[in-house]
Amino acid sequence: MIHEDSKALLEIRGLRATVNGIEILKGIDLTVRSGEVHAIMGTNGSGKSTLAKVLAGHNAYQVTGGSITFEGNNLFDLEPEERARAGLFLAFQYPIEIPGVSNSHFLRLAYNTVQAQHGKDELDPLEFEDFVREKMKLLDMNPDFLDRGVNEGFSGGEKKRNEILQMALLEPRLAILDETDSGLDIDALRIVTNGVNKLATKDNAIILVTHYQRMLNYIVPDFVHVMQAGRIIKTGGKELALDLETRGYDWVGAEYHAAAEA
Amino acid sequence: MSAVLQNLVNQPYKHGFVTEIESDIAPKGLNEDIIRLISTKKNEPAWLLDFRLKAYEQWLKMEEPKWPNVKYPKIDFQAISYYSAPKPKKKLNSMDEVDPELLRTFEKLGVPMHERAALAGVAVDVIFDSVSVATTYKQKLAEVGIIFCSISEAVQMHPQLVKQYLGTVVPVGDNYYAALNSAVFTDGTFCFIPKGVKCPMDLSTYFRINTEESGQFERTLIIGEEGSSVSYLEGCTAPKFDTNQLHAAVVELVALDNADIKYSTVQNWYAGDENGLGGIYNFVTKRGLAKGVNSRISWTQVETGSAITWKYPSCILQGENSVGEFYSVAVTNHYQQADTGTKMIHIGKNTRSTIVSKGISAGHSNNSYRGLVRIAPTAAGARNYSQCDSMLIGDKCGAHTFPYIQVRNQQAKVEHEASTSKIGEDQLFYFAQRGIGSEEAVSMIINGFCKDVFQQLPMEFAVEATKLLEFKLEGSVG
Ligand SMILES: Nc1ncnc2c1ncn2[C@@H]1O[C@H](COP(=O)(O)OP(=O)(O)O)[C@@H](O)[C@H]1O
Ligand SMILES: [Mg+2]
Numbered sequence: 064m065i066h067e068d069s070k071a072l073l074e075i076r077g078l079r080a081t082v083n084g085i086e087i088l089k090g091i092d093l094t095v096r097s098g099e100v101h102a103i104m105g106t107n108g109s110g111k112s113t114l115a116k117v118l119a120g121h122n123a124y125q126v127t128g129g130s131i132t133f134e135g136n137n138l139f140d141l142e143p144e145e146r147a148r149a150g151l152f153l154a155f156q157y158p159i160e161i162p163g164v165s166n167s168h169f170l171r172l173a174y175n176t177v178q179a180q181h182g183k184d185e186l187d188p189l190e191f192e193d194f195v196r197e198k199m200k201l202l203d204m205n206p207d208f209l210d211r212g213v214n215e216g217f218s219g220g221e222k223k224r225n226e227i228l229q230m231a232l233l234e235p236r237l238a239i240l241d242e243t244d245s246g247l248d249i250d251a252l253r254i255v256t257n258g259v260n261k262l263a264t265k266d267n268a269i270i271l272v273t274h275y276q277r278m279l280n281y282i283v284p285d286f287v288h289v290m291q292a293g294r295i296i297k298t299g300g301k302e303l304a305l306d307l308e309t310r311g312y313d314w315v316g317a318e319y320h321a322a323a324e325a
Numbered sequence: 326m327s328a329v330l331q332n333l334v335n336q337p338y339k340h341g342f343v344t345e346i347e348s349d350i351a352p353k354g355l356n357e358d359i360i361r362l363i364s365t366k367k368n369e370p371a372w373l374l375d376f377r378l379k380a381y382e383q384w385l386k387m388e389e390p391k392w393p394n395v396k397y398p399k400i401d402f403q404a405i406s407y408y409s410a411p412k413p414k415k416k417l418n419s420m421d422e423v424d425p426e427l428l429r430t431f432e433k434l435g436v437p438m439h440e441r442a443a444l445a446g447v448a449v450d451v452i453f454d455s456v457s458v459a460t461t462y463k464q465k466l467a468e469v470g471i472i473f474c475s476i477s478e479a480v481q482m483h484p485q486l487v488k489q490y491l492g493t494v495v496p497v498g499d500n501y502y503a504a505l506n507s508a509v510f511t512d513g514t515f516c517f518i519p520k521g522v523k524c525p526m527d528l529s530t531y532f533r534i535n536t537e538e539s540g541q542f543e544r545t546l547i548i549g550e551e552g553s554s555v556s557y558l559e560g561c562t563a564p565k566f567d568t569n570q571l572h573a574a575v576v577e578l579v580a581l582d583n584a585d586i587k588y589s590t591v592q593n594w595y596a597g598d599e600n601g602l603g604g605i606y607n608f609v610t611k612r613g614l615a616k617g618v619n620s621r622i623s624w625t626q627v628e629t630g631s632a633i634t635w636k637y638p639s640c641i642l643q644g645e646n647s648v649g650e651f652y653s654v655a656v657t658n659h660y661q662q663a664d665t666g667t668k669m670i671h672i673g674k675n676t677r678s679t680i681v682s683k684g685i686s687a688g689h690s691n692n693s694y695r696g697l698v699r700i701a702p703t704a705a706g707a708r709n710y711s712q713c714d715s716m717l718i719g720d721k722c723g724a725h726t727f728p729y730i731q732v733r734n735q736q737a738k739v740e741h742e743a744s745t746s747k748i749g750e751d752q753l754f755y756f757a758q759r760g761i762g763s764e765e766a767v768s769m770i771i772n773g774f775c776k777d778v779f780q781q782l783p784m785e786f787a788v789e790a791t792k793l794l795e796f797k798l799e800g801s802v803g
Contacts, residue, residue, distance in 0.1 A: 119758050123750065143757035152758075159755045162746065163773025172769070173759035180760070212773070213755075229759060 069096040072134060072237055072268050073118075079128035080117045087113045089293035090129070095237065098265040102279055102304060103272045105290035106312050111272045112156050114290075115241045119153040120146050134236065148180040150236030154226035154243050156272075160214040166225070167209035170195055174232045198231045201261065203254045219246030227255050231262060238262075239270045244278040256281030276308040289315045351408035357381065360508055363408045367477055367511070370484055376492060380507030383498035390501055393664040394693040394725060395633050397606060400571055407509045407542075465525060471555075472517040473528055476544050479515035486517055490548055494577035494614045494641070502573040502635075503610040506542045510575070513544035518553035518584075527783055529558040543574040549584035551617065556587040558786060572631075573608045582617030582644065587625070589782055591790055594630035601660025601689070604632025611638035612668075615647035615676075623650040625781040627790045628665060629797045637695065639668035642676035642704075649678040652778040654790075656797050657690030657722070666696035666727075671704035671737070680711040681777050685794075686722035687801035693725040700737040707737040715745045716774050718767075718801050746774075768795045 073095040080088040087110045095101055103111050117124050118131070120143035131138040133151060141149060161169070167188075174195075175185040186194060196206055202224050214222050223243050230238050240259070244252055259282055263269060271282060279287075279301065287303040288295045289312065296319040297303070307315070351359055360381055364374040389400070466473050472483060479487050497507040518524055549555055559576075572594070580586050588611075597604025607630075613622035624638035640649030651667035669678035678698070686692040698709045715724035726743055748770055756766035771794055772779070779787045 119754075121754050142762075143754060144760050144762045147758050147760040155755070155758075159749075159751050161752055161755065161770065161773075163776065164769050165773070169756075169759075169769070172761055172765070176760035233759070 069098045069265070070134075071095070071132075072097050074132045075129070076131075077129035078114075078117070078126070078131060080113065080124050080126050082113065082124050086127070087124075087293050088117065091293070091295055093288065093295060095268045095270065097236075097268055099286065100263065100269045100271065100282060100284045102284035102287045102301075103270060103290055103295075104274065104287060104304065104307060104312075107274075109290040110293040111290055112241055113293075115153055115156075115239045115270075115272060118146075118239060119143060119151065147233075148177060150267075152230055152233055152235030152238045154223070154230060154238065154240040156241040156245075158214050158217075158222040158226055160212065160216070162212045162215045164213050165209070166211050166213050167192070167195065169213045170209075170229065170232060173229065177233050195228075195232065198228060201231060202228055202258045204228060220248065220251050223247055224251070224255060227258055231258060234262065234267075236267050237270070238267070239272065241272045242274065243271075244273055244275060252278065253281065276304045279304045291316055291319070351406050353406050354403040355381075355405070355407055355509065359407050363509060363511065366408060367480070369480060370488075372488055373480060373491075376497065377508050380497035380504050381509075384501065384504035384508055387498070387501045387504060393635050393695075394691065394727075395635060395662040395664050397633055397662075400606070402505070405541075405571065408511060462526075466528075469522050469525065470519045471522060471524060472515065474515055476510075476513040476515045476546060479546075483515075483517070486548070487515065487546065490546055490577070490579055492577075494579060494612050495575050495610050500610060502608040503575050506544060506573050506575045506610070510542040510544035513574070514546075516545075516547040516555065516557065518547075518549045518555045520550040521552045522550075523553065524555040527556045527558050541572045543572070545574070545576040547576075547578045547586060547588070549578075549580045549586045549620075551582045551584060553581075554585035554587075556589070556783065558783065559588065559590040560592050570604075571606050571608070574610070576609070576611040576638075578613035578622055580613065580615050580617060580620035580622055580644075580647075583619045584617060585621045585623075586613060587623045588613070588638070589786060590624075590626040590628075591786060591793065592626065592628045592630050592634070593793060595632075596630045596661050597632040597659065599659045599688070601632070604661070605630070606633045607631035607636065608633075609636040611636065612641065613639070613649070614641045615644055615649060615673075617644040617647070618673075619646045619648075620644050621648040621650070623648075623652075623781070624667065625650075625652040625778065626654070626665075627778070627782070627793070628653070628655040628663060629793055631663075632661060634661075634663040634665055636665050637667055639670070640678060641670045641672065642678065642707075643672045644676075645673040646675050646677075647673055648676070650781075651678075651680045651682070651696075652781045653682045654685070654775045654778045654794070655683070655692055655694075656685045656794055657687070657692045658797055658801055659688040659690060661688075661690045663691070664693045664695055666694045668697040669699070669709055671698075671700045671707040671709070673704060675706040676704055677707070678709045680709070680713070682711075682713045683775050683778055684713075684715045684724055685718065685771065685774070685798070686715070686724050687718035687798055689721045691723045691725070693727060695727040695729075697729040697731070698739055698741075699731045700734050700739065702733045704734050705736045707734065709737075709739045711739075711741045712777075713741075713743045714774065715743075716771075717745065717747045718798065764795070764799070767798060767801075771795070771798065 071094055075091050075093040078088055078091040091114060105111055171191045178185050199206060204224055214225060223246055247255060256278060284301050287299050287301060289297040297315045351362055360377050364377060495503050498504050516528060547557060578586050578588060594605040594607055615622045622640045628634050638651060642649050649669050655663045655665050657663050667680055680696055682694045684692040684694055694713045700707045713726050717724055724745060728741055730739055732739055753763050753766050772791055779790060782790060
């Protein structure tokens with residue numbers, strides 16, 4: 064929801080980034096204010112996940128130009144774990160498996176780290192167990208997942224739910240959901256998006272990365288951006304997503320190039 | 326590695342002359358006269374001298390094993406001095422005299438204050454009254470009839486027991502290093518648990534070694550009589566330095582009917598520097614004989630040190646229904662090499678063995694698991710379960726698994742599972758994205774990986790082992 068008095072949470076200016084010497088992001092500008100929901104759409108390989116990982120600070124990506132401020136601070140001054148503690152959350156497109164590390168232990172450590180950051184009380188294993196079970200109900204998750212290794216042997220959809228469970232635990236200021244909808248069946252999508260909506264407040268913001276309009280029926284965006292070849296080539300309201308659904312992406316690219324040549 | 330420790334480790338052996346035979350350090354080299362000298366100096370009975378000479382005779386005919394997956398320059402056995410009189414370690418007068426590098430390590434490992442002092446060689450009475458602790462400990466054991474002393478003392482005080490069991494599990498000519506050890510061992514530990522006695526506490530070498538050094542050819546003999554049980558802890562998490570590069574120990578365990586011997590090791594010998602210079606060669610023969618019915622021998626080891634580790638704690642399951650266990654974590658970093666594993670020899674009916682091996686390699690190191698499961702024709706109903714997992718940190722290290730399985734009985738069941746995994750950047754990034762730094766992340770992953778082994782360790786040992794691994798792998802990721 065767009066508010067009159069909302070503050071800029073994230074400001075990206077002229078962001079360029081490379082991986083293995085190849086430039087992937089070629090000048091991104093984006094402002095996200097608290098309370099807003101932004102959707103980033105675009106074809107495969109347009110750089111959406113790269114943008115998400117650059118924001119989270121993955122060291123495989125080199126920032127070669129531009130600036131990012133997060134709540135007024137230079138994001139590049141922060142290590143990945145500091146960004147997370149400052150409230151920047153990424154729900155991964157492909158959550159990785161960490162065999163042998165129990166999910167409940169991992170979730171509790173992540174939760175307590177953020178609690179400590181805010182000077183709040185940490186929870187012991189028993190307290191946490193009760194707390195996390197409540198959150199799991201919200202996402203219709205079986206508590207058995209607590210005893211498994213982190214994402215170990217989870218199905219695609221189960222991994223995505225586990226990501227949103229972490230979002231629910233950590234209550235980030237800015238959540239970037241990278242194709243959280245892919246791999247979810249229609250019921251799961253409803254449950255998960257419902258969970259995300261419950262977490263949305265006027266003080267935080269969400270960036271949804273998706274291919275499909277489908278998810279945007281449940282989480283209604285304030286802005287829709289189209290990415291192509293490392294740039295945001297068009298920005299519109301929620302109607303833009305519907306347009307894309309019926310007309311595809313080609314026309315946006317054609318329009319952009321025509322404008323660039325004019 | 327500080328210069329002080331470097332010097333300590335790389336100190337050349339002192340030169341000696343024939344005329345110095347009467348002095349405290351024998352001249353370099355090995356021959357019958359040196360062995361006679363050792364035996365005389367230690368005031369040994371004739372049978373023990375015979376034992377040594379037989380071993381020496383066999384050793385002369387043997388060759389250094391070439392099959393382990395390790396590389397090192399040829400050892401000049403004539404350049405080693407095989408005897409120096411047991412003397413108290415050089416005492417320092419306060420903690421201020423201890424090398425700061427060593428203190429930093431103690432700090433990291435959380436070694437208790439009084440142990441730090443003892444381990445660093447500070448006169449312990451400055452810090453606490455160790456003598457009284459050791460004495461109470463000895464008294465408690467004596468009350469139940471347990472003998473726990475140095476093997477030299479046992480040779481003097483309990484010669485019949487030593488004679489009855491020494492070399493019965495690891496014969497003098499068993500292998501090259503065992504033969505060498507049998508010829509020249511100077512000290513070690515002896516432990517005897519009489520019939521029906523459950524040892525009231527973990528026996529730890531820490532309480533035994535504070536007066537003298539055991540030397541580079543250590544000999545250990547543990548006997549559990551019928552229905553007895555004991556848990557023995559060898560080593561400690563604090564780093565151990567020695568001027569001797571080659572260490573070749575022999576450990577023999579004998580479990581009679583219904584006896585239970587649990588042997589836990591945390592090995593942290595100096596491993597050489599990050600360029601692979603220096604470090605101890607640890608060539609150990611450890612073997613347990615589960616002789617009686619329902620007896621059990623359990624090895625748990627956490628191997629983190631040494632430039633080269635060559636060791637296969639084994640079980641000979643002779644008694645019906647006897648049980649053998651091997652739980653191992655072996656960590657190698659920098660240029661360390663480890664070739665370790667176990668042998669489970671099933672002879673008796675319905676014997677069971679479990680092998681859980683976890684190898685962690687980082688840096689440029691090489692970590693091999695080598696295990697033999699042999700089921701003899703007599704071992705009807707024998708069962709073995711083996712699980713060998715390797716974890717790689719970085720892409721310059723190696724992990725290898727060499728399982729040998731020989732089954733000569735149709736009614737036996739042998740299962741083997743193996744896996745290799747890697748701590749990847751993306752795993753660490755996942756942790757970081759949830760606010761968890763890389764050190765904590767690695768520690769969680771490693772602990773998860775080693776859980777099945779750490780569970781076997783006595784409680785405080787497990788806590789220390791966890792920290793030790795973190796310390797050993799510090800800086801290897803991220
Ligand atoms: N680690 C990498 N190494 C090489 N190329 C990469 C790497 N990561 C991403 N790319 C390339 O960057 C481009 C953008 O990828 P990505 O950001 O994942 O796209 P999207 O999420 O929009 O589908 C693709 O062409 C992809 O192949
Ligand atoms: Mg993507």
